[in-house]
Amino acid sequence: NKPTFDNIDGIDGSYAVFNGVNNYVNFGTAAYPKAGDFPYGVGGGLEEGTLTCWIKPVQFGGLLSNYNDGTTTGFALSLADNNGQAEARMNARGEAGDIATVQGRPGRTDWDMLGDGQWHMLAAVWKWGEAMTVYVDGGPVASVAAGSPDEFADWQRGVLFGATRNAEDRDVLQNFYGGLADTLRVYNYVLTPEEIASEYYAATGRMACTDPSFAGSEVNFDNSGSSYCRIDLADLAAFARAWLSDGLY
Numbered sequence: 553n554k555p556t557f558d559n560i561d562g563i564d565g566s567y568a569v570f571n572g573v574n575n576y577v578n579f580g581t582a583a584y585p586k587a588g589d590f591p592y593g594v595g596g597g598l599e600e601g602t603l604t605c606w607i608k609p610v611q612f613g614g615l616l617s618n619y620n621d622g623t624t625t626g627f628a629l630s631l632a633d634n635n636g637q638a639e640a641r642m643n644a645r646g647e648a649g650d651i652a653t654v655q656g657r658p659g660r661t662d663w664d665m666l667g668d669g670q671w672h673m674l675a676a677v678w679k680w681g682e683a684m685t686v687y688v689d690g691g692p693v694a695s696v697a698a699g700s701p702d703e704f705a706d707w708q709r710g711v712l713f714g715a716t717r718n719a720e721d722r723d724v725l726q727n728f729y730g731g732l733a734d735t736l737r738v739y740n741y742v743l744t745p746e747e748i749a750s751e752y753y754a755a756t757g758r759m760a761c762t763d764p765s766f767a768g769s770e771v772n773f774d775n776s777g778s779s780y781c782r783i784d785l786a787d788l789a790a791f792a793r794a795w796l797s798d799g800l801y
Contacts, residue, residue, distance in 0.1 A: 611730025646701020
């Protein structure tokens with residue numbers, strides 16, 4: 553379906569933002585990230601990069617993606633469904649059969665990004681031969697080692713926003729994203745964790761959880777709300793409840 557762009561409050565101002573419910577945008581084969589031989593396969597392609605996007609979702613689905621026929625060059629940044637929980641997911645592969653997939657969400661016990669009415673920042677960074685990492689709200693949530701594809705073929709079809717391509721027939725679209733999306737950025741290099749956290753802070757005024765395994769995290773008993781990724785009175789209260797539960801004083 554033809555997408556709509558609504559003049560509503562986006563993440564950094566009031567202007568048109570993508571409003572997708574079973575809608576998508578086809579950016580064409582010239583869109584970034586590019587694939588194929590030099591100069592597009594190097595410095596503008598899939599050998600390394602960063603994707604960031606702000607979303608206010610009501611439905612799981614693909615964000616920025618493209619796949620060639622068969623099991624060759626392709627990538628997808630998506631909002632994935634894991635038993636009803638929304639997670640950031642990144643998948644990419646080259647012609648040599650190397651593939652990397654990473655998926656995760658924050659460790660907040662009350663986490664529910666889908667339909668909470670809030671803007672959230674998704675990001676994925678990758679560098680073949682090193683690692684692929686996904687971020688949610690400025691903080692890393694999952695990371696995997698990435699192989700070293702020696703080739704990325706030219707795009708056969710256009711890069712999509714708001715959907716993914718079916719594995720059996722790449723002309724068939726599926727996995728439509730539902731909700732608002734704003735401020736999509738594509739980089740041909742890896743942003744640092746500090747740069748990603750800085751974008752989140754600049755838009756929200758909130759600090760990101762840049763290190764979920766910080767020193768002392770083993771006593772972070774309450775990981776809900778503002779107590780997530782920090783030690784505060786909520787953790788003391790949670791500890792006290794457990795401490796007194798055995799009846800010994």
